[in-house]
Amino acid sequence: MSARAWRIEVMHGVNLDQLGRRDPLLYGTLTLAELERRIETDARELGLATRFFHTNHEGELIERLHSLRDQADAILLNPGAWGHYAWAIRDALDIAALPTLEIHLSDVQSREPWRRVSVFDGLEQRFATVSGRGPDGYRDALALLREELERGRG
Ligand code: DQA
DSSP states (O other): OOSSOEEEEEEEOTTGGGTTSSOHHHHOSOOHHHHHHHHHHHHHHTTEEEEEEEOSOHHHHHHHHHTOTTTOSEEEEEOTTHHHHOHHHHHHHHHHTOOEEEEESSOGGGSOGGGGOOTTTTOTTEEEEEESOTTHHHHHHHHHHHHHHHHHHO
């Protein structure tokens, strides 16, 4: 075990504050607050510390990414629709230079063609994507993040 828990910045992008009133078949029925509680519990069981951030404003997400150095060890990001077109967020992740896992509740690869695009494709920091597993995907993502951080330390 590490001396202190790895710090995971869990970031939710545009429209994710509307969980609970979005299509339950795609996104489930949990509100964002309920999802965050679940993520926090799962993370604690895995020995990870979490901090949460949500915004509907692209510039705010970018400024948060700029501030992360020395504040987090890794990023778990559900960018919402930004992941399909917001190239400035890709650049900000590059600048943040932290291992990043991209997550989507729904299976973006089996939906409209524009959702199959990820602006993070080819970005070295994004070491994995979890998509289409609903809220359970967050637990998988946290386990993958821990593995990646342990590997990096090794
Ligand atoms: C999403 C998928 C995106 O395509 C969509 O725009 C969202 C949510 C997901 O979690 O499945 O807002 O990121």
